[in-house]
Structures are given as structure tokens and as C-alpha cells.
Amino acid sequence: MTTLPTSFSTGTAGFYGRARSDMASLREQAETLQTQIGSQSRLTRSSDDPVAASRLRTLSRADSLAKIDTANATRATTDLNLADSALSGITDTITQAQVLATQAATGTLSADQRASIGKQLASIHDNLVSLANTRDSNGNALFGGTGASSAYTLDASGRAVYTGTGSSESLPLSEGESVTRSITGPEFLSFKAGGQQTDIMATIKSLADALQGGVADPAAAARGTLEALGTGLDAVSTAQTVVGTRLAWIDVSTTRATQMTEARASEQSDVGGIDLASSLARLQELSVVLQASQASFTKLSSLSLFDQLR
Amino acid sequence: MSADLLAIARSGTRAARAALDVTAQNIANASTEGYVRRSVDVAEVSASGTIGGVGTTTLAGVRVSGITRNADALRQAEVRRTGSDAARATSEVEGLKSIESAVEQSKVYEASVAFEGSLKQLTSDPTDGSLRASVVESGRTLASTLNVTAKSLDAVGEGLRFDAQDGVSQVNLLTSELAKVNNRLVRAANSSSDQSSLLDQRDTLLQKLSAQVDITTTFAADRSVEVRIGGVSGPKLVSGNTSATMAMTTATDGTLGFALDGAAVTPAGGALAGKGQALTQLADTRAKLDTIAAGVIAAVNGAQASGVDSAGQPGQPLFSGTGAADIAMVATSGAQLATAPAGAAAGSRDTANLTALRSALTSANPSGQLDAVLFDVSSAVAGRTVTRDALVSIADSASNALQAQAGVDFDSEAVNLVRFQQAFSASGRVMQVANDLFDTILGIR
Numbered sequence: 001m002t003t004l005p006t007s008f009s010t011g012t013a014g015f016y017g018r019a020r021s022d023m024a025s026l027r028e029q030a031e032t033l034q035t036q037i038g039s040q041s042r043l044t045r046s047s048d049d050p051v052a053a054s055r056l057r058t059l060s061r062a063d064s065l066a067k068i069d070t071a072n073a074t075r076a077t078t079d080l081n082l083a084d085s086a087l088s089g090i091t092d093t094i095t096q097a098q099v100l101a102t103q104a105a106t107g108t109l110s111a112d113q114r115a116s117i118g119k120q121l122a123s124i125h126d127n128l129v130s131l132a133n134t135r136d137s138n139g140n141a142l143f144g145g146t147g148a149s150s151a152y153t154l155d156a157s158g159r160a161v162y163t164g165t166g167s168s169e170s171l172p173l174s175e176g177e178s179v180t181r182s183i184t185g186p187e188f189l190s191f192k193a194g195g196q197q198t199d200i201m202a203t204i205k206s207l208a209d210a211l212q213g214g215v216a217d218p219a220a221a222a223r224g225t226l227e228a229l230g231t232g233l234d235a236v237s238t239a240q241t242v243v244g245t246r247l248a249w250i251d252v253s254t255t256r257a258t259q260m261t262e263a264r265a266s267e268q269s270d271v272g273g274i275d276l277a278s279s280l281a282r283l284q285e286l287s288v289v290l291q292a293s294q295a296s297f298t299k300l301s302s303l304s305l306f307d308q309l310r
Numbered sequence: 311m312s313a314d315l316l317a318i319a320r321s322g323t324r325a326a327r328a329a330l331d332v333t334a335q336n337i338a339n340a341s342t343e344g345y346v347r348r349s350v351d352v353a354e355v356s357a358s359g360t361i362g363g364v365g366t367t368t369l370a371g372v373r374v375s376g377i378t379r380n381a382d383a384l385r386q387a388e389v390r391r392t393g394s395d396a397a398r399a400t401s402e403v404e405g406l407k408s409i410e411s412a413v414e415q416s417k418v419y420e421a422s423v424a425f426e427g428s429l430k431q432l433t434s435d436p437t438d439g440s441l442r443a444s445v446v447e448s449g450r451t452l453a454s455t456l457n458v459t460a461k462s463l464d465a466v467g468e469g470l471r472f473d474a475q476d477g478v479s480q481v482n483l484l485t486s487e488l489a490k491v492n493n494r495l496v497r498a499a500n501s502s503s504d505q506s507s508l509l510d511q512r513d514t515l516l517q518k519l520s521a522q523v524d525i526t527t528t529f530a531a532d533r534s535v536e537v538r539i540g541g542v543s544g545p546k547l548v549s550g551n552t553s554a555t556m557a558m559t560t561a562t563d564g565t566l567g568f569a570l571d572g573a574a575v576t577p578a579g580g581a582l583a584g585k586g587q588a589l590t591q592l593a594d595t596r597a598k599l600d601t602i603a604a605g606v607i608a609a610v611n612g613a614q615a616s617g618v619d620s621a622g623q624p625g626q627p628l629f630s631g632t633g634a635a636d637i638a639m640v641a642t643s644g645a646q647l648a649t650a651p652a653g654a655a656a657g658s659r660d661t662a663n664l665t666a667l668r669s670a671l672t673s674a675n676p677s678g679q680l681d682a683v684l685f686d687v688s689s690a691v692a693g694r695t696v697t698r699d700a701l702v703s704i705a706d707s708a709s710n711a712l713q714a715q716a717g718v719d720f721d722s723e724a725v726n727l728v729r730f731q732q733a734f735s736a737s738g739r740v741m742q743v744a745n746d747l748f749d750t751i752l753g754i755r
Contacts, residue, residue, distance in 0.1 A: 011717020013341050014710055021706075046414055046688030047407070047695065054685045061423045061677055068431045075434050138435045140659060148437070148657030169661055171434055305724035 019297045026290045033283045042274050052271045059264050059271075066261055072171045073254050076181045078137045080247050083182050086134040086142060087240045090188075093131065094233045097124050097204050101229055104211055104222035114218050118211030125204045129160045132185050132201070143185040145169075151185045152201070160201040162186055173253045174260070179246055188239030193228035200232035314369065315744035321371030322737030325352050328374045329730040333723050340718040344514030346381045347718050348506060350374055379506045385712040386513055387527065389705070390520035394579035396705035397521040399698035401581040405470050405588020406691045409595055412462035413684055421455040422606075422677045424448045429668050432649065436661050437620065442644025449610070449628060450639035452676075456603050460634035463596050467564045467589060474566055474585040477522045478558045481582070484519045485537070485553035491515065492534035493551040509533060519547075524579030539577060545570045563593040591690060598683050600633035605674035607637060613670045617648030617663030622656035624648070625663070 035044055046053035103109070104117045133150045136142040144151035144164030152160040162185050170178045190199040203225055206214075210221035329350040339345040353375040356368060428448040432441045491512045498505040512535060519525055519537065526544060528536045538544040547554055547570065556575075559567040566586045568575050577583040607629045614625035625648025631637040641647070648667075650658040 011340075011347075011713045012720045014713035014717050017713075018710070045407075045410065046684055047410055047691035050685055050689035050692050053688060054681055057419055057681050057684070060420075061426075064423055064427050065430060068427050071431065072434045138438060140435075140437065146659035146661070148655060148659065165658075165660065169433075169436075169659060172430065305721045309724060309728060 016301070019293075019301070023290065023293055023297065026286060026293065030283060030286045030290060033279055033286065036274050037276065037279050037283070040274060041272050043272055056268060056272045059268050063261065063264055066174065066257055066264075069172065069174045069257055070254070073173055073179075073250050073257070075137060076171045076173075076179050077247065077250050079142065079181045080243050080250070082134065082136055083142055084240060084243045084247070086131055087188070087236055087243065089131050090128065090236050091233065091240070093124055093127050094200060094229060094236065097121060097207075098226065098229045098233070100124070101207060101222045101225050104207075105219055105226060107219050109219075111213070111218075114211045115213065118208045118213075118218075121204055121208035121211065125160075125201055125208060128201050128204065129154065132160070132189060136182060142182050143188075145184045159205060160199075162199075173250065174257050177253050179250055179253070183239055183242065188236050189232075191228075191231050191235045193231055198228065200229070200236075203228045203232060315747070316741060318369060318371035319737045319740035319744060321355065321373060322740065323734055325350070325372045325374055326730045326734035326737060330727065330734065332377060333726045333730060336718045337720070337723050340720065340723075344510050344517070345718070346379050346506075346510055346513070346716045349378050349380060351376045351378055376500075377503065377506060379509055381509070381513065381716050382712070383529065385708070385715060386516075388708045389712050390517055390525065390527070391579075392701070392705040392708045393517065394520045394524040396698070396701045397581045398524075398579045398584040398587075399694065399701045401473075401584030402587045403584075403691065403694045403698045405466070405585060406591060406687065406694060408466040408469070409463065409588070409592050410684075410687045410691050412466050413459055413595065413599075413680075413687060416455050416459040416462060418452075418455045418459045419677060419680045419684060421448070421452040422680055425452045426668075426671065426677060429664065429671065432647070433661050433664055433668075435659075436649040436664055437657060437659055439644055442620070442647050442649075444644075445647055446628075446639060446641050446644050449641075452606070453629060453631075453637045453639050456599065456634045456637050460596065460599060463592060463599070464564075464635075467592050467596075470585050470589050470592070471560060471564070471566065474582055474589075475558055477580075477582045477585065478556050478568070481519065481522050481547075481556045482553075484515050484522070485548045485556075488512065488515050488519070488535065488537065488548045489551045489553040492548065495534045496532050505533070520580065522580045522582050523547075523577040524583070539570065539575055545573060545575055563597070565589050565593050591687070595683060595687055596634075598679070598686075600635075602676050602679045602683070603634040603637045604632060605679070606671070606676050607631060609670040609674040610667065613663060613667035614648045616652060616666065618650050618652055618654055618658075619648045620645045620650075620657055622650075622654065622658075624652070 032044070036042055043049055043053055043056070100117050100121055104114055109117075129152055132143055132152045134142045141147060141149065141151040141164060145167055146169050147164040149163055151162065151164045153163050155161050164184055166184065168180050168182045168184055170180045172178045186199070189201065190197060192198070193203070207222060207225045211218045215221050329352075332348050332350050336347055351374070352372050355370040355373050425445075425448045428441070428445045432438075432445050435441060491508055495505065495508050495512065498508055512533075516525070516527060516535065516537070523539055525547065526538045526540065526542050528538075528542070530536070534550060535548065536546065536550070537548040538546050545554070547556075554571045557569045557572075559569065561567065566582075566589055568577060568582065568586075577586075610629055611627040614628055617625045619625055626641070626646060628639060628641045628646070629637055630640045647664075649664040650660045651662040651666075654660050654662075
């Protein structure tokens with residue numbers, strides 16, 4: 001009321017109208033609080049606090065994308081672990097081939113014994129090819145890059161030929177970070193021996209062929225291969241180190257992502273959450289005020305001069 | 311002399327009777343809309359004779375000189391002016407809230423984020439059929455939520471325009487009523503009860519009119535009113551017994567235009583102005599939504615065209631349409647997603663084109679833009695709500711001030727009732743005294 005106290009008088013309709021709007025506004029405030037408590041959120045619609053609402057949208061977007069990052073990290077971890085164990089198997093197999101080549105390199109063996117070693121080496125070659133064709137968690141070629149088929153196929157002469165693509169795909173981990181989920185076959189199976197680009201399977205295959213009567217002096221061939229096998233083993237061990245480093249990187253990235261998620265959750269509750277204690281206290285206060293105004297309205301409205309006049 | 315006394319007492323009872331009638335009328339109309347409290351004006355009836363320069367006074371009682379309508383023209387004008395502003399702000403906020411609900415409750419922002427997320431997830435295994443299907447489905451969801459948002463916005467626009475059309479018809483009805491009231495006011499006798507009720511009608515009509523458009527009023531000596539839109543030099547809405555006809559036009563973008571007898575007019579206050587403002591914001595939001603939809607269509611279809619799908623065929627468009635209302639997912643299976651670059655073999659796991667698609671979508675930034683649209687609308691709602699609350703409380707206090715002066719108060723009417731009853735009894739007592747006097751004189755023996 002902006003009128004001066006001297007001219008202050010209220011119409012009866014005015015009194016009822018004001019009482020109605022006052023009580024309606026109190027009830028509305030109480031209901032807003034109740035909604036906030038029920039939904040555990042300070043905002044029922046964006047216009048309650050546009051800036052906070054926009055921040056909450058950005059946070060929830062980051063959250064849902066981070067969930068995908070976590071799933072990607074899990075996939076990458078699985079694949080890299082698979083790659084790691086495949087590489088261990090390959091290392092064991094090459095070591096086995098080294099032992100056999102060393103045996104074959106001694107001149108005291110008979111041709112039959114060498115042929116038998118040659119046969120063993122041939123089966124080691126087959127093992128290597130199947131290890132190189134290991135599948136990843138999605139059933140695709142683990143060491144085949146982004147190709148659709150197997151990493152290695154055997155050609156007409158029984159030699160393993162790489163049929164994958166040049167590089168492995170990389171998975172995004174979180175904003176700006178990514179990890180290469182595997183390595184391609186040539187990255188750890190191919191190496192240079194005697195100035196020539198070759199791969200471990202070709203080396204073992206030729207030794208097996210040589211020991212089974214392919215060349216005139218098999219022992220010399222075996223001696224010549226020993227060095228190449230050593231280089232090949234080094235290449236595989238290096239690859240295993242790379243895989244281990246990538247796994248460690250995923251760990252770091254995942255830890256950071258978890259911390260970010262926690263930070264976002266705490267900001268979300270700061271920006272959009274409610275303080276239950278203070279909201280309940282405020283609701284209590286409002287209901288007391290509402291009860292009081294209802295009581296005073298009842299009292300005032302029953303005060304009529306007409307009742308007093310007889 | 312005693313005959314005079316009787317006459318005076320009779321006039322007293324008549325005046326008290328009239329005052330009681332007015333009090334009863336006030337009580338009966340306590341909650342009648344637009345009723346202004348009446349009070350009785352009484353005046354002494356006397357004549358002075360001047361015979362031979364000697365002044366004598368003739369006492370002849372009291373008469374009812376008129377019935378006053380306790381209306382304060384200034385306060386009424388304030389109520390109309392502030393009411394216009396409050397009505398404008400209220401209808402604008404209502405309109406903006408509907409726009410906000412349409413954009414927010416369709417969850418279009420969430421759908422856009424889900425589409426982005428599904429594309430990101432596809433990078434983990436681009437040949438996975440279920441991940442591909444999830445991209446197509448979340449794209450379809452994005453398209454249909456954009457459709458729903460556009461439809462809801464259009465529906466909000468329809469509603470606002472319907473209301474505005476109704477407001478225009480109301481204005482025309484009210485102005486023609488005002489012209490009729492003006493016509494009758496010219497003929498009504500001064501201070502008659504007919505005039506009072508006509509004035510009540512006139513003021514009620516003006517108040518209703520001011521809720522629709524902002525008006526300026528000029529009152530003539532015969533109490534008829536001239537109404538203009540806007541300021542004192544605005545176009546005439548009502549003048550004497552003629553009223554102008556208001557018309558509404560809708561532009562192609564759904565915004566409103568008003569005309570008075572064919573000449574364009576822009577109301578600055580009242581519900582019509584508020585609806586017009588809300589519709590302008592609606593057209594803006596709708597255009598932004600169309601831009602966002604067009605951005606998504608261009609980014610996705612453009613990237614699709616430069617890659618090959620899982621069968622090694624050149625990528626076909628994923629979305630059809632040109633805007634928010636008609637965007638649709640046309641791909642029928644996830645295999646149609648061109649994740650691999652041109653030249654890649656069928657079933658390739660190369661994600662180069664998927665990466666290109668994702669970065670095209672990142673630069674189109676539909677989620678960010680939708681956030682901006684929501685922020686624009688919601689901050690407009692928040693800001694205008696503050697203005698509205700202020701204007702409504704100003705209008706309320708103006709209306710309270712008018713009520714305090716023009717409204718009926720039961721307590722004071724009760725007091726009046728007692729007062730005039732006593733006056734009536736007192737006049738009756740005077741009659742008794744006159745009778746006693748007459749009897750006394752007759753009783754002299």
C-alpha cells in the first residue's frame with residue numbers, strides 16, 4: 001500500500017482479495033520447496049536459474065561422453081592385454097625355435113635328425129601364424145590393423161603374407177587423449193637381417209625347408225638363421241614393452257577421468273542440488289507462516305460490525 | 311409554525327431514507343465488479359425574505375442534492391496505466407514460458423548429446439552391427455525430437471495467435487460498447503442514478519480495454535470519453551459514439567501486426583503487446599532451431615558423401631529435410647553409415663571418415679547451440695519474470711489505492727446504517743414534538 005496512513009482504508013472486497021493472494025503466494029512457495037525436496041534439485045525449469053541450468057547441461061553432456069570414454073578404455077585395456085599375452089606366446093615360440101636352430105647348427109646331427117628338427121620348426125611356423133592371427137575382443141584380427149580379414153594368410157608356397165592395413169586404429173580416451181588399441185603384425189614380426197627386410201615367420205619357414213633337405217649345407221643355414229632369430233626376438237620384446245606402456249597410459253588416463261567425474265558430480269550438486277536441512281527448515285517456517293495467516297484471516301473475517309449491532 | 315416543523319421533519323426523514331437506500335445499495339454491491347461506492351449529498355433548504363430591509367430566515371428542511379460517485383479519475387487512470395503494463399508483462403512471460411517448456415521438455419538437447427555419444431562409441435568398433443544400429447536409432451531420435459520441438463513451438467505460436475485474435479475481438483467489442491455508453495452518457499441527467507451506473511460501466515470497460523492495449527483517455531464535460539492507443543497523439547480508438555475497428559495480421563514467420571481502421575498501429579502495453587513480443591521471441595527460437603537442424607543435416611550428409619559404408623559403397627545421406635520440422639532419418643540400417651574413407655574395402659575397420667563425421671558435427675556443434683537456445687529463452691523468462699513481478703505489484707498497489715477510495719467497506723457502511731437510522735428516528739421524534747405542540751395549542755381552554 002502506497003497510500004498515506006491518513007487515507008488508509010480498505011474495502012471489504014480488497015481485504016478478501018489481498019488475503020487470497022497472500023495465502024496463495026505462501027502456498028506456492030511451499031509447493032516449490034516441496035518439489036525441490038522431492039526432486040533433490042534446486043531447478044524445476046531452466047528459467048529458475050538460467051546460468052546454473054546451462055552449466056548443468058554442459059556437465060551432464062560431459063558425463064555421458066565420459067561414460068563412453070570409460071567403455072573405450074576398458075575395451076582398449078582388454079585388447080592390449082590380449083596382445084600382451086599373444087606376444088608372450090610368440091616370444092616363447094621364437095625361443096623354442098632358437099633352441100631347435102642351435103641344435104641343428106651343430107654338425108654332429110644326421111640328416112634324419114635335422115629333417116625331424118625341420119618338421120618341428122615347420123609346426124612352430126604354423127603356431128606363429130596362428131598366434132599372429134589372434135582375434136581381439138570384438139573378434140577382429142588383433143594384429144591386422146583396420147583390415148576386415150585375418151592379419152596373415154598363407155600363399156601358394158605356404159609363406160605367411162600380411163594382409164592387414166598399415167596401422168592400428170586409435171581409441172579416444174577422453175578429450176584430446178587417445179590410445180592405439182593394438183599393434184600391427186609387421187610392427188613386431190618384421191625386422192632387418194643382413195640388410196634384407198624379412199619377418200620371423202619367413203625366417204623359420206626357410207630354416208624348416210632347409211633342414212628338410214632344401215639346401216646342401218643345412219647346418220650352415222641353421223647357423224645363419226640364429227642371428228636373425230635373435231633380432232626377431234628383440235623386435236617382439238620391444239613390442240611387448242610398447243604394449244605395457246600403453247596399458248600404463250590407459251591407467252593414468254582412467255584415474256584422471258575418474259577424478260574428473262567426481263569433480264563434475266560435486267559441481268553438479270553444488271550448482272543444482274539443494275541443502276536438505278535448510279530446505280526443510282524453510283518449509284517448516286513457511287508452513288508456520290501459512291497457518292498463522294490462515295488463522296488471522298479467519299479471525300479478521302469473522303469480525304463484522306454487523307454482528308455487534310443489535 | 312408547527313406545520314413547518316412537520317414539513318422539516320418530513321424532509322429529514324426523506325433524506326435519511328435516501329441515505330439508508332444508498333447504504334443498502336453499497337452493501338448489496340460490495341463485490342460487484344466496477345461498482346464505485348456512492349454517498350448522499352444533502353443540502354439545507356432555506357430562503358431569506360427581505361421585507362423592508364429586515365432579514366428573516368425561512369427554514370424549510372433538507373433536500374438530497376445529489377448522489378456522489380466516489381471515483382478518483384487520477385487513481386483510475388493509474389490503475390489503467392499500470393494494469394496495461396502488468397498485462398503486457400504477464401502475457402509475455404506466459405508466452406516465453408511456453409516456448410521454454412517446448413524446447414526443454416522435448417529433451418532435444420539430451421537427444422543431441424546421445425547422438426554425439428553413439429558416434430563416439432562407434433569408434434571403439436566401427437564394424438559392430440549393434441553400435442551402428444545405435445547410431446542410426448539415436449539419429450532418428452534426434453530427428454524426431456527436433457520435429458516434436460518444432461511442432462510444439464508451432465502449437466505455442468498457434469495458441470498465442472488465437473489468444474491475440476480473441477484479444478482483438480474483445481477490443482472491438484469493448485470499444486463499440488464504450489461508444490454506446492458515450493452516446494447514452496450525453497443524454498443522462500447529471501447526478502442521476504442512471505448516470506452513475508453508466509459511469510461505472512464506462513470505467514469498467516476502460517479498465518478491461520486497458521488490459522488488452524495501452525490507452526490514453528480524455529474526458530469531456532458531458533463525461534463521455536475519448537480513447538486513443540498509446541499517448542495523447544495516438545490513433546483514436548473511441549471518439550464520441552464512433553469506434554475504430556482493430557484488425558490483426560500474421561506475418562509468414564508467425565509474428566503479429568495490428569491495424570486500426572486499416573492504418574498500422576503498434577500497441578506498447580496490454581496483453582496484445584505481450585503476445586506480440588512472445589511471438590517475436592518464438593519466431594527467433596524457431597529460426598535458430600531450423601539453423602541447428604540444417605547444420606546437423608549438412609555436417610552428417612556431407613561427411614557421409616566422402617566415405618564408404620560397410621559394403622564398400624559410397625555413403626548415402628543419413629538425414630533428409632531442410633529444417634527442424636522435416637528433418638528425418640532415411641538410413642534403414644546401420645550398415646549404411648560411411649565410417650571408412652573412400653576407397654576402403656568392404657568391412658574395413660578404418661575410422662577415418664567416422665572421425666571426419668564427428669569433427670564436422672563438432673564444428674556444427676548442435677548440442678552447444680541447443681544449449682544456447684535454451685539459455686536464451688530461459689534467461690529471457692527469468693529476466694522478464696522479475697520485470698513482471700515488479701509491474702504486477704505496482705498494478706496491485708494502484709488497484710488497492712483505488713479500492714481503498716472507491717470500494718465498499720462493510721464497517722463504515724454499518725456505521726452509516728446506524729447513523730441514518732438514528733437520523734430517521736430523530737426526524738420522527740421531531741414529528742412527535744410537532745404533534746404535541748399542536749395538541750397543546752388546541753388544548754388551551
